Amino acid sequence: MSRTDVARLRVVTGEPATWADGGFANPVIAGMFPDPSVCRVGGDYYLACSSFEYFPGVPIFHSRDLVHWEQIGNVLDRPSQLSMPASMPSSGGVYAPTLRHHDGRFWLITTNVGAGNLLVTADDPAGPWSEPLPLPGVPGIDPDIAWDDEGRCWCTMAGIAQVRIDPATGETLGPMRRLWSGQPGAQAPEAPHLYHLGEYWYLLIAEGGTERGHAVSIARGPAPDGPFEPCPANPILSHRGTNRPIQNTGHADLVEGPDGSWWLVFLGVRPGGGTPGWHVLGRETFLAPVTWVDGWPVVGAADLTMAAPPWPPRPFPPSPVRDDFDDDLHPRWVSVRARPPWSWSLTDRPGWLTLHAAGTSMDSPDVTFVGRRQQDRSCTVRALVDATLGRGGLAVRLDEQHHYEIEVGHDEVRVLARVGSLRPTVATAPAPAPAGPVRLRVDVVVPPAADWHPRMEPDTLRLGVESADGAFVVLAELDGRYLSTEVAGGFTGRVIGMYAAAGTVRFDWFDYEPG
Structure with a gap:
């Protein structure tokens, strides 16, 4: 496929990461997988993302085509590597x-x-990763690492500042200095990445804040510490002020394909509903083609549907949407801040995930919770829950102050909602619990586009109980906007999973079904 072919976009609709008619759909990694950083080794690509308060930290993915990504692990998967206090x-x-x-x-x-x-x-890259080497002389956030031809290691961080380091000891070498920090007046210069390409060193950054004003700009210079001249076409990527379905585009990384083509991975969001638009899945990972003109990268259209990369796709089989808890937990499963060994087990009752309560509700910073990122705008989640020795169920979490639950315990099933300073409340009258294990269910439903109005919710969450034959008894229907970043603030998206709020709660299986 030629570069001209790459620039041709096909107009289709679809969910992320599907090949059809020679194209693919963005995002290539759906759900809360922001701040992507990518590298290629031979024909293999590896990509890492931010994880915020979730443990294990830093999910890592593998791909052979930049479109189909399989999570192969988490970089910080041991308490000795990652400690996050309550x-x-x-x-x-x-x-x-x-x-x-x-x-x-x-x-x-x-x-x-x-x-x-x-x-x-x-x-x-699947692990194990080393114990962390602290970098006490490197301040701030968003650190980048690059080596020059003499083997010197350069660390650049948000700000944009730079210092040389010894990667064997973590010691800083020489003074820290400020570099080019983006367009004049642009807020939050961050996410720097440094590349040596041909005669130039390129400094790629994000700017404008990670909300609707987010953007990517670039500069180049003769050495890793500059001086840098900005690209005359900056920002090279931004969707601010547009009505495009992908917004908040920024925090990018460049990668070269095996045929010499270039690509940009970056974060963005898919807002829904009315005004101002609410995004609930968090910031996701997208892909766009790059060409080079006069020594500067030109980012092609970054849309939900894209032309195919110019090499044959080799997709991985899709990950199973059902977990029967017969083996080790898949790396997709995360917990809040920590996952103490005493809090969970796959052997207490073989074939079941057993959770032992710590905090008393999803409000608690140390709640016993095992969840996965919501990756689809519409989805159905089910679990078979035995709470005869405790209280717990299914939760949809954004943070401690924004979450919905369907909970079983003490012979009743109830729906709980926490929205900001409004404490947990029963959103519907308690219902008697059926005898034995209970099938709990959450449906996330996006309203039809034809129903649009200025205050339309991005989605609706229906929580209830499902019978063995699939009949769904809805106990509550809740507005999804209150579990969005625009309402809650912060940097994360929804995580849906299982929790224990009292005693011991067991889960035979967990289903995640895209809508």
Whole structure:
């Protein structure tokens, strides 16, 4: 496929990461997988994302075509690597990794907010990764790492500031200095990435804040520390002031394909509903083609539907949407801040996930919770729950102050809602619990486009009980806007999963079905 072919977009509708008629659909990694950083080794691509207050931290993916990504692990998957206290607020935690391959090893540098920047390495990106090397002389967030031809290691961070480091010891070498910080007056210069391409060093940054004004700009210079001249076409990517379905575009990373073509991975959101538009899935990972004109990258159209990369797709089989808890937990499963060994088990009752309560509700910063990111605008989640020894169920979480639950315990089923300073309330009259394990269900439903009005909700959540034959008894129908970033604030998206609020609660299986 020629570069001209790459620029041709096909107009179709569809969900993320599907090949049809030679094209694919954005986002390529749906759900709360923001701040993507990518590197290629031979014909393999690896990509890492921010994880914030969730443990394990820094999900890592593998692809052979930049479109079909499989999560192969989490970089910070041991308590010795990642410690997040209960006092750490939601949307704290792990920010903005940079993933690189250098000298036969994988390197990842990132921020654990409150604990500082750290560096880890691995021979295999699936793990295990090393214990973190602290970088006490590297301040701020969003660290980048790059090596020059003399083997010197340069660390650039939000601001935009730069210092040389010794990657073996974490020691800083020489003074820190400020670099080019984007367009005059643009807020929040961050997410720097440094590349040596031909005769120039390129400095790619995000600016404008991570909301609707988000953008990507670039500069180039003769050395890794500049001086840098800005691209005359900056920003090279931004959807601000447009009605395009992808918004908040920014925080990008460049990668070269095996045929010499270039691509940009970046974050964005898909707002829904009326005004101002609410995004509920968090910031997702998107892909766009790049061409080079007069030594500057030109980003092609970044839309929901795109032309195919110019090499044959080799998709991975889709991950199963059902977990029967017969083996180890898949890396997609995350917990809030920590997952103490005593809080969960797959062996207490073989074939079931057993959760032992810590906090007394989803309000608690140390709640026992095992969830996965919501990745589809519409979806159905089911679980078979045995709460004879406790109380718990299914929760849709944005943070401690914004969550909905369908809960079973004490011979009743009830729906709970927490919205901001409004404490948990029973959203519907309690219903008697059926005898034995209970099938709990949550449906997330997007309203038809024809129903649009200025205050239309982005989606509706229906919570209730399902019979063995699939009949769904809805106990409550709740407005989805209150579990959105525009209402709650912060940097995260929804995570749907299982929790225990008292005693011991067991889960035989968990189904996630895209709508």
